[in-house]
Amino acid sequence: MHKFVLTGMLWITAIAAEAQYPGYALLQNASSFQAQFAAASQKTNTVKSDFVQEKTRSLLAEKIVSKGKFWFKKENAVRMEYTQPFQYLMIINGSNVYIKDNQKENKISTKSNKLFRQINTIMIDCVNGKALQSSDFKVRIFEGKTTFMAELSPVNKNLKTLFSNINMVIEKKDYAVSRIEMHEPSGDGTSIHFVNRQFNIPLADALFAVR
Amino acid sequence: MRCLLYVSCWLICAACSSSYKKLQRTEADPLCISAFRPAFSRALYHAQVNVTGKHLSGLLIIKAMPDSSIRMVFSSEAGFKFFDFEFDRTGFKVHYIYSQMNKKAVIKTLRKDFELLLMQHLNVPRSYTLKSDGNYYHVFPDGRDYYYYITDSTCTNLLRMERGSRKKRVVEAIMHPGNDGMPDTIGIKHHNFNFDIGLKRLRDDTER
Numbered sequence: 001m002h003k004f005v006l007t008g009m010l011w012i013t014a015i016a017a018e019a020q021y022p023g024y025a026l027l028q029n030a031s032s033f034q035a036q037f038a039a040a041s042q043k044t045n046t047v048k049s050d051f052v053q054e055k056t057r058s059l060l061a062e063k064i065v066s067k068g069k070f071w072f073k074k075e076n077a078v079r080m081e082y083t084q085p086f087q088y089l090m091i092i093n094g095s096n097v098y099i100k101d102n103q104k105e106n107k108i109s110t111k112s113n114k115l116f117r118q119i120n121t122i123m124i125d126c127v128n129g130k131a132l133q134s135s136d137f138k139v140r141i142f143e144g145k146t147t148f149m150a151e152l153s154p155v156n157k158n159l160k161t162l163f164s165n166i167n168m169v170i171e172k173k174d175y176a177v178s179r180i181e182m183h184e185p186s187g188d189g190t191s192i193h194f195v196n197r198q199f200n201i202p203l204a205d206a207l208f209a210v211r
Numbered sequence: 212m213r214c215l216l217y218v219s220c221w222l223i224c225a226a227c228s229s230s231y232k233k234l235q236r237t238e239a240d241p242l243c244i245s246a247f248r249p250a251f252s253r254a255l256y257h258a259q260v261n262v263t264g265k266h267l268s269g270l271l272i273i274k275a276m277p278d279s280s281i282r283m284v285f286s287s288e289a290g291f292k293f294f295d296f297e298f299d300r301t302g303f304k305v306h307y308i309y310s311q312m313n314k315k316a317v318i319k320t321l322r323k324d325f326e327l328l329l330m331q332h333l334n335v336p337r338s339y340t341l342k343s344d345g346n347y348y349h350v351f352p353d354g355r356d357y358y359y360y361i362t363d364s365t366c367t368n369l370l371r372m373e374r375g376s377r378k379k380r381v382v383e384a385i386m387h388p389g390n391d392g393m394p395d396t397i398g399i400k401h402h403n404f405n406f407d408i409g410l411k412r413l414r415d416d417t418e419r
Contacts, residue, residue, distance in 0.1 A: 055290050060274050060282055064255060065415060080289070085413040086257045088268070088288040101268040101288070103259050103409075119291070161310070162291075182290065186307055190290030 024142035024149050033141050033148060034132065040175030041129030047072040047176075049197040051080070058187035070194060076124045077208035091210055092120055098210040107210060118159060126168055126180050137166070146172055161185070174199075231359070232378055234341035234348055241338040241349035243366035248330040250392035251275050256410040258285060263405050269293065271410060273393075282306075283325060296322070298329055323356065324399050324408070327374050327384055332358045346370065352377075 027033060048071050055064040068082040082088040091098040097120060099106040110117035118136075125131035132139050136159060137152035150168040154160045162184065169179035176199065181191040253274045260267040269287045276282055280299035286292040295306040303322050312318075326332065332351040341348040347366065351358040359373040359380075375381040382401050389395040389412060397410040 053290065055270075055286065057272065057284055060272065060276075060284065062253070062272060062274060062284075064270060064272065066288070082288055085255075085415045086270070086288065090289060099268075101259065102257070103268070104266045106266060184292065186292075186295075188292060 021142055021144075021149060021151075024144045027141040027143050027148075030139075030141035033143075037129055037132065037148075037170060037175045043200075044128075044176070045074045045200050046203045047127070047194075047197060047199055048201055048203065049194040052193045052195065053082075053190065054193070055190045056188060058189075071203055071207055072127050073203050073205075073208060074128065076128070078124060078127060079207050091208055092123060093208045093210045095120070096210040119162075122159075122166065126166065127177065129177070131166070131168070147178070148172065231341065231348065231357075231375070231380070234343045237340050237342040237347065239340040239342075239347055239349070239366070241340045241351065241360075242333060244349050244360040244362060244369065245330065245333055246366075247360070247362075247369040247386075247388075248333070249328065249386065249388075249394050251281055251329075252393070254393045255413045255415050256397070257413050259409040259411075261405070261407050270413075281329060294321070296325070298325065298331060300331075300334075320401075320406070323374060324382060324384070327358055327372050327382065328386065328394075328397060328399075330360070 049069070051068055051070045053066045053068070055066075056062070057064075066082050066086065067084040068080060068088075070081075071077075071079040076092070076094055078090075078092045080090045082090075087102060089098075089100040095110045095117070097108040097110060099108070110120045122131065122136075125134055131137065131152055132150055134152075136154060136156055138155055140151045140153075142149040142151065148170040150170060152166040152168070154163055154165070164183045164185045166183070167179075167181040168177050169181070170176065171178050176197060177194065178197070179191060179193045181189060183189040251273050254272070256271040256273070258269050258271045260269075269285055271283060271285045274282050274284075276297075278299070280297050282295065282297050284292065284295045292307060292309065293312060294308045297304040297306060303326075305318060308318065332353045335351050335353055338349065338351045341350060342364070345364050347362050347364055349360045349362065349366075351360075355376065357375055357377055359375070361370045361373065362368060363370065369386070372384040372386070373380050373382060381403050382399060384397065384399045386394040386398075387396045393412070394410075395412045397408075399408040401407065
């Protein structure tokens with residue numbers, strides 16, 4: 001009887017997940033995926049890529065698209081340079097963040113700002129793959145035809161006010177993250193799609209310097 | 212020479228900050244300024260905000276909704292949302308505000324600043340016009356707040372907008388119109404504390 005109920009519940013969960021992410025099915029056992037993903041992340045020391053960011057404002061039926069260049073260097077350095085339709089530079093290097101817009105430069109130490117530290121950690125962990133092991137999230141893995149999708153649902157109260165969930169789309173061919181989607185409780189969201197990715201090319205430390 | 216420059220700047224500032232009490236009543240239609248009311252359909256702005264020594268930038272989207280209300284959503288360049296406000300003819304609604312900004316004074320200040328730009332107070336019953344040195348001040352009182360729209364004598368150019376009391380200016384705003392009825396640049400400056408907002412219109416893929 002218990003087995004029957006359990007099978008039924010799993011089946012209902014799988015159907016609900018399929019409805020949530022068309023083309024994807026929930027992986028009941030993700031250990032093989034986790035191992036492959038961890039191995040690929042281990043081998044990735046640098047990433048250079050272009051990106052397209054889409055901000056969706058659901059109630060406004062609005063999309064704001066911006067484009068730019070992205071660099072990552074192990075362990076925890078990220079540089080994002082927005083070039084269209086505005087100029088904006090953000091460098092995350094460890095616990096330091098450097099921001100430059102049209103007018104000013106700003107240096108922020110995330111040590112003194114809990115929220116900034118959390119967002120900073122999420123950003124870095126999504127790129128280097130550590131988010132899948134984070135205790136801040138409940139993780140479910142879905143399998144599609146050419147990609148996996150890791151669904152990260154926040155478990156702590158602060159993060160729940162910011163995100164309903166964060167989804168990472170991971171390519172099957174190389175286990176690299178090709179898209180990060182951040183969904184807000186209001187229904188709004190931001191997705192960052194990485195294109196023209198290059199892995200393990202030399203990147204100068206100066207790119208990530210927070211002066 | 213440097214001294215002269217300093218004195219000139221001081222005189223200009225002193226003139227700017229003088230009260231409204233020297234202005235004279237004049238017969239003119241204050242509603243002539245409705246011609247300058249921005250006709251927002253959808254506009255995206257890069258915003259620069261300086262508040263008490265801190266700097267913040269982001270994207271502000273202003274959009275007219277099917278029910279004729281105006282929505283303003285401000286978020287960081289990277290996607291983090293700060294606020295989502297709704298303005299309509301009869302009121303104002305906060306759909307969302309980031310917890311650290313969720314203070315009555317902050318919301319009230321932003322609301323009044325944007326209402327000045329949107330010209331939300333033109334239908335008040337006791338509007339009138341004052342004049343000084345060829346400039347006309349079209350005044351729209353709303354409770355203890357007075358909204359001033361300053362034009363030339365023929366009401367063909369909107370020079371600036373101000374909010375204050377009957378005697379003293381609190382906020383000054385300027386708006387440069389684009390060719391589609393929506394402003395290309397907007398500047399808001401507070402005179403009672405260090406707070407200014409600069410908005411520059413962006414033409415993104417949606418508008419191309």
